[in-house]
Amino acid sequence: MSDQDNDISPDGESGVITKTKPKTKKPSMYKVLLLNDDYTPMEFVVHILERFFSMGNDQATQIMLHVHRRGVGVCGVFPYDIAETKVNQVMEFARQHQHPLHCTMEKD
Ligand code: TYC
Numbered sequence: 486m487s488d489q490d491n492d493i494s495p496d497g498e499s500g501v502i503t504k505t506k507p508k509t510k511k512p513s514m515y516k517v518l519l520l521n522d523d524y525t526p527m528e529f530v531v532h533i534l535e536r537f538f539s540m541g542n543d544q545a546t547q548i549m550l551h552v553h554r555r556g557v558g559v560c561g562v563f564p565y566d567i568a569e570t571k572v573n574q575v576m577e578f579a580r581q582h583q584h585p586l587h588c589t590m591e592k593d
Contacts, residue, residue, distance in 0.1 A: 514593040515568035517560045519552050519575075525584040527553065533586070534560060537574050562593050 517538075519530070527549055534545035538560050552558035563571065568590045579586035 512564040514562050515565055515590045516562050516593050517568050517571050517575075518589050518591060519548070519558050519560050520587040520589065521552050521556045522585050522587065525579070525586040529579075529582065529584055530586065533575055533578060537571055537578075560588075 519534075530549040530552070531542065531545045534540045534548055535542065538545075540548065548558050548560060561571070562568075572588050572590050575586065575588040579588075
């Protein structure tokens with residue numbers, strides 16, 4: 486059998502061309518959800534959306550009203566660590582102001 490047939494060249498190196506696959510994966514994304522309650526002031530919720538989700542006043546007001554009417558709404562979609570940080574920031578800020586606002590995350 487020749488070197489050409491078994492893909493082994495005279496120097497002992499394999500002549501087979503292998504494709505090296507990049508080992509990178511797209512991160513799983515998570516929705517950050519805001520939940521309605523009867524006590525948290527609307528202005529406070531708008532402030533949260535502006536402060537932690539970089540929304541303008543109009544978009545923040547729209548999302549707040551959506552949550553107020555429908556019970557739940559998406560504030561944004563982020564990689565796990567960023568979503569977790571946002572949830573913690575919102576929950577801590579609400580706690581500091583003694584509002585029962587609740588925020589959570591779920592896989593997109
Ligand atoms: N329902 C609240 C009120 O009437 C407003 C509100 C909106 C609270 C969104 C929480 O995630 C929320 N004051």
